[in-house]
Amino acid sequence: xxxxxxxxxxxxxxxxxxxxxxxxxxxxxxxxxxxxxxxxxxxxxxxxxxxxxxxxxxxxxxxxxxxxxxxxxxxxxxxxxxxxxxxxxxxxxxxxxxxxxxxxxxxxxxxxxxxxxxxxxxxxxxxxxxxxxxxxxxxxxxxxxxxxxxxxxxxxxxxxxxxxxxxxxxxxxxxxxxxxxxxxxxxxxxxxxxxxxxxxxxxxxxxxxxxxxxxxxxxxxxxxxxxxxxxxxxxxxxxxxxxxxxxxxxxxxxxxxxxxxxxxxxxxxxxxxxxxxxxxxxxxxxxxxxxxxxxxxxxxxxxxxxxxxxxxxxxxxxxxxxxxxxxxxxxxxxxxxxxxxxxxxxxxxxxxxx
Amino acid sequence: xxxxxxxxxxxxxxxxxxxxxxxxxxxxxxxxxxxxxxxxxxxxxxxxxxxxxxxxxxxxxxxxxxxxxxxxxxxxxxxxxxxxxxxxxxxxxxxxxxxxxxxx
Numbered sequence: 001x002x003x004x005x006x007x008x009x010x011x012x013x014x015x016x017x018x019x020x021x022x023x024x025x026x027x028x029x030x031x032x033x034x035x036x037x038x039x040x041x042x043x044x045x046x047x048x049x050x051x052x053x054x055x056x057x058x059x060x061x062x063x064x065x066x067x068x069x070x071x072x073x074x075x076x077x078x079x080x081x082x083x084x085x086x087x088x089x090x091x092x093x094x095x096x097x098x099x100x101x102x103x104x105x106x107x108x109x110x111x112x113x114x115x116x117x118x119x120x121x122x123x124x125x126x127x128x129x130x131x132x133x134x135x136x137x138x139x140x141x142x143x144x145x146x147x148x149x150x151x152x153x154x155x156x157x158x159x160x161x162x163x164x165x166x167x168x169x170x171x172x173x174x175x176x177x178x179x180x181x182x183x184x185x186x187x188x189x190x191x192x193x194x195x196x197x198x199x200x201x202x203x204x205x206x207x208x209x210x211x212x213x214x215x216x217x218x219x220x221x222x223x224x225x226x227x228x229x230x231x232x233x234x235x236x237x238x239x240x241x242x243x244x245x246x247x248x249x250x251x252x253x254x255x256x257x258x259x260x261x262x263x264x265x266x267x268x269x270x271x272x273x274x275x276x277x278x279x280x281x282x283x284x285x286x287x288x289x290x291x292x293x294x295x296x297x298x299x300x301x302x303x304x305x306x307x308x309x310x311x312x313x314x315x316x317x318x319x320x321x322x323x324x325x326x327x328x329x330x331x332x333x334x335x336x337x338x339x340x341x342x343x344x345x346x347x348x349x350x351x352x353x354x
Numbered sequence: 355x356x357x358x359x360x361x362x363x364x365x366x367x368x369x370x371x372x373x374x375x376x377x378x379x380x381x382x383x384x385x386x387x388x389x390x391x392x393x394x395x396x397x398x399x400x401x402x403x404x405x406x407x408x409x410x411x412x413x414x415x416x417x418x419x420x421x422x423x424x425x426x427x428x429x430x431x432x433x434x435x436x437x438x439x440x441x442x443x444x445x446x447x448x449x450x451x452x453x454x455x456x457x458x
Binding site for chain 1: 385388389391392393395396426427430431440441442443444446451452453454
């Protein structure tokens with residue numbers, strides 16, 4: 001039986017005028033771009049003569065019998081199925097990557113959800129990275145005035161600062177610092193050269209078992225920085241200018257984490273507050289698991305955990321980095337800790353009774 | 355179905371397949387019962403209970419109304435519909451399992 005690797009999908013977000021279209025055009029002009037299928041929200045002013053560019057409207061539906069987080073973009077799903085069908089029948093040129101551009105959509109979760117609910121799509125595609133472009137000229141101002149811009153930056157796996165050639169170093173550095181405070185778990189790049197573009201978008205990602213280990217040092221480093229204190233304080237002061245502040249913080253658990261109570265409490269948290277839990281990334285020490293478990297969540301959506309071969313450093317304690325909006329860090333910390341303690345005690349009593 | 359939903363059924367979901375014990379056939383049923391007990395611990399103040407009937411999972415509200423569920427997110431949603439109050443993991447005052455004293 002032949003095994004075909006799932007096609008990686010990059011979801012490209014970014015505030016209006018942040019340079020998504022320019023980036024897209026550059027991507028498609030590269031050698032690798034010839035093997036890309038592209039789904040864009042609407043053609044608008046974009047001028048693309050690529051063979052596989054399709055327009056997808058923004059219709060979002062909630063699946064019958066589905067929960068709130070099971071909303072999918074129906075036309076995106078149809079477009080993806082059409083692409084995959086067409087490829088199988090030889091009706092569209094072969095492609096080995098898909099790029100979805102989500103102009104005007106602040107919330108990437110329905111797009112992510114669309115990749116996972118349809119069995120045909122789920123088996124043939126995998127989410128590579130959520131990538132967000134931020135404009136060096138206007139990005140800092142947008143982060144401070146536009147909630148959508150802030151949320152796009154906070155939910156991204158990769159951040160790309162665009163238009164650096166039009167701005168000075170001080171401006172770029174100011175934006176970079178602001179982005180690092182909003183999203184300490186996303187690597188930040190300036191628009192790279194053409195040869196590195198696809199590598200940046202498709203490179204290591206935490207939802208892919210083949211490259212999950214590459215993400216581990218990023219999470220580990222972010223957790224360490226956030227626990228250092230100064231960065232977190234800066235984060236709070238930056239975010240406080242917004243009506244509902246975005247805050248990042250890290251949890252460290254020195255004892256192994258009991259998986260069942262952890263997932264039950266986490267699932268309740270994202271059910272109740274999924275819109276406010278923008279990202280969670282973590283490395284977990286779970287009894288019975290060989291090596292650390294890499295956890296990656298976007299709002300209501302939690303990726304399949306990835307088993308990593310080893311820890312990124314000598315520290316084998318569990319680390320979780322949260323990026324939340326309008327939620328109390330202390331409440332999340334104590335809620336999780338209290339429930340894990342109570343569950344452990346309950347399990348202990350049950351074991352004694354047997 | 356979403357990826358946070360698979361706790362109560364077979365198949366590859368985010369909550370399954372992480373520990374060695376989960377993968378052992380003789381431990382799967384025990385793990386399922388353990389998770390049901392944990393869910394009921396969280397639901398205790400809402401008057402809602404998750405029970406098993408054959409292979410079906412049923413959420414029963416305080417008035418006797420029921421919902422058949424297959425996935426974890428549906429448990430929380432059914433509990434929201436049927437319960438006296440919504441379980442809020444960040445509101446320790448209304449959710450005893452999340453209170454500090456609960457650990458002692």
